Amino acid sequence: MVHDHALEDSISEAQLPTELNPKNVHSQPQRFLSRFKPILRKATSINDTTGDDTIHYNSALVSDSVLKEEIKYLLFTNKNQDKFQVMPRNGSVGGTFWDSKRKTKILIHGLTSTFWMSSVKNIWTQHIFEIKDAYLKKTQDESYNVVVMDWTPLSTVPLNRYPDAAKATKLAGEDLAAFIFTLLNTDNLRSLEDIHILGHSLGAHVAGVTGNRMQGISEEYMIERITGLDPAGPCFDTGSGKLPADTEDILDKTDANFVDIIHTNMGNIIKTVAGRYGSVMAAGHVDFYPNGGEVQEGCSFLENRINYCSHQKSVVYYAQSISEKIVACPCDNWESYRSEKCQCDLKSGGDFFGEHCNKTARGKLYLAF
Numbered sequence: 514m515v516h517d518h519a520l521e522d523s524i525s526e527a528q529l530p531t532e533l534n535p536k537n538v539h540s541q542p543q544r545f546l547s548r549f550k551p552i553l554r555k556a557t558s559i560n561d562t563t564g565d566d567t568i569h570y571n572s573a574l575v576s577d578s579v580l581k582e583e584i585k586y587l588l589f590t591n592k593n594q595d596k597f598q599v600m601p602r603n604g605s606v607g608g609t610f611w612d613s614k615r616k617t618k619i620l621i622h623g624l625t626s627t628f629w630m631s632s633v634k635n636i637w638t639q640h641i642f643e644i645k646d647a648y649l650k651k652t653q654d655e656s657y658n659v660v661v662m663d664w665t666p667l668s669t670v671p672l673n674r675y676p677d678a679a680k681a682t683k684l685a686g687e688d689l690a691a692f693i694f695t696l697l698n699t700d701n702l703r704s705l706e707d708i709h710i711l712g713h714s715l716g717a718h719v720a721g722v723t724g725n726r727m728q729g730i731s732e733e734y735m736i737e738r739i740t741g742l743d744p745a746g747p748c749f750d751t752g753s754g755k756l757p758a759d760t761e762d763i764l765d766k767t768d769a770n771f772v773d774i775i776h777t778n779m780g781n782i783i784k785t786v787a788g789r790y791g792s793v794m795a796a797g798h799v800d801f802y803p804n805g806g807e808v809q810e811g812c813s814f815l816e817n818r819i820n821y822c823s824h825q826k827s828v829v830y831y832a833q834s835i836s837e838k839i840v841a842c843p844c845d846n847w848e849s850y851r852s853e854k855c856q857c858d859l860k861s862g863g864d865f866f867g868e869h870c871n872k873t874a875r876g877k878l879y880l881a882f
Contacts, residue, residue, distance in 0.1 A: 583666035584688050589659040590615075594649045600660065602692065604699030613700070616707045617658040618648055619689070623714025623745065624678050625669040640828035641713060647835040662689060668715060679748035682715050683762055686722025693723070694730060709738045710769075713828050714790065714821075717744035717764045717774075724768030725761045738872070739764065741774040743791040743827035754793045765796040771872040772797040775831060776806035778823035790824045799874040801866055803830055803882050805847035810882065830882060834867025841866040841878035850879040 587597035590610040598609045606613070622638035645659050667681035689710075696702035705727070712720035720739045727734040741764045751757050756765055766772045774797035780789020789807065803826070804810060812822035833839070841864060842857035844850040850857075857863055864874040 584685065585663040586692060587661040587663055589645055589649060589661065591649050591656045594646070597661065600692075602695070604695035604701055606696075606701045611658055611701065612656075613703055615656055615658050616709065617660060617702070618644075619660045619662060619708065619710045619720075620644055621662045621664070621685075621689075621710065621712035621716030621719050623668065623712075623716045624675065625665050638713075640825050640832065643832040644711065644828060644835070647832045650836070662716075662719070664688075664716075664719065676748055678715060679718075679745070682718040683722050685719045686762075687726050689719065689723040690726035690730070693727065693736075694734070697734075705734060706737045708736050709740070710736060711740040711742060711831070712744075712764070713742040714745045714824060717741035718749060718762070721760075721764030721768045722762055724764075728768075736769040738771045738773070739769040740831070740867075741772065741797060742831055743775060743777045743779070743824050744794075744796070746779065746790060746792040750792050750794060754795075756794055756796060760796075763794075763796070765794075766798045773799050773801065773867075773870050773874070775801045775803065775827040775867070777803055777809055777827040777830070778821070779806050790821060791827075795877060798872075799864070799870065800877050801841055802847060802877060802879050803827075803866075805851075805879070826882075831867045834865075834869065838869050839866040839880060840864070841880040843876055844879045847879055850881075855879070 586600040586602075588600050588609055588611060589597055590612070592610045600606070600609065600611070620641050622641045625638060641661065645661060648657050648659050651657070662685075664681075664685045667685055668678050670678045693702070693705075693708065697705070702708070710720040710723060712718070720741065721744075724736045724739055727736060744764050749763050757763070760767065764772065764774070774795075776791055776793075778789055778791040779793045780791065791806075807823070809823040809826040812826070840857065840859065842850060842855050843862040844855035849855055859865075862876075864871050864878060866878070866880055
């Protein structure tokens with residue numbers, strides 16, 4: 514039942530500590546830059562092709578019991594666009610604006626640093642909320658349940674403990690799978706066809722684990738769509754650009770009926786030093802490469818290293834695609850696209866980028882912003 518009042522613990526989005534002023538970052542660039550080398554030493558993800566675990570970790574961050582207590586699912590609808598309601602973990606939706614007749618968008622942020630005081634909305638995660646806003650601006654006929662997964666208790670780590678946050682994606686993904694299953698089991702979710710999960714950076718792999726674990730409950734439990742927004746590379750990439758033998762803990766096209774991935778900051782482990790944090794693996798049914806997928810317009814070298822400018826652009830571009838139909842084109846590579854050597858229209862294998870992408874889209878598609 515949907516009531517016209519919010520939960521007692523509903524909180525105004527404006528009340529969240531935002532720390533959105535980039536000056537707070539740029540005032541201490543050396544502090545940030547000096548901490549990247551330890552991250553790279555610990556994020557040793559390159560492995561051979563023997564089937565060994567791709568992800569190698571430092572140490573466990575938290576226990577499963579703490580995980581279940583601390584992760585929160587924040588509900589926004591067109592009735593509470595600026596105030597979230599914390600979804601109960603038992604599948605009950607009474608007292609919230611959850612509508613089981615609507616489709617559901619689940620948004621998952623990536624890494625958050627202890628510099629930002631564990632706020633779910635900060636300079637590294639703020640663009641996820643732009644996607645939320647874009648969905649809620651749609652008409653009543655297209656309204657959604659928009660759920661922001663707040664896994665900051667697991668994703669908030671000192672930068673030199675990034676591998677711990679990478680490891681925690683498994684715990685977070687399993688928790689989200691349990692949350693979705695509970696909604697199904699209590700008849701508050703009609704079907705997994707109504708679920709679209711969007712994850713940025715580490716959040717993309719959280720989404721992948723969720724899809725994998727849902728199928729582990731039953732082969733019939735297939736998430737309809739997962740969108741990977743520049744999935745994290747360090748601790749996940751094989752180093753070869755190819756998928757590992759075991760993909761159960763990374764996002765790939767087996768995790769949902771349709772997986773689309775947007776690359777905006779891809780680079781191997783060596784390029785991470787230069788501010789490349791996205792995966793180079795083409796792991797979706799379709800992979801998009803805005804501006805070539807590596808460095809984005811308007812993002813300086815320093816911005817890419819400190820506030821992940823190019824890495825964040827995947828989220829910004831997706832938010833834009835919700836209200837605009839943007840065509841992407843099949844091409845051999847970015848240089849061929851820039852040289853206008855590729856035919857670019859919907860009839861020649863092109864498709865819409867982002868929200869309006871058709872589920873028949875396949876391969877690598879390029880576009881410019």
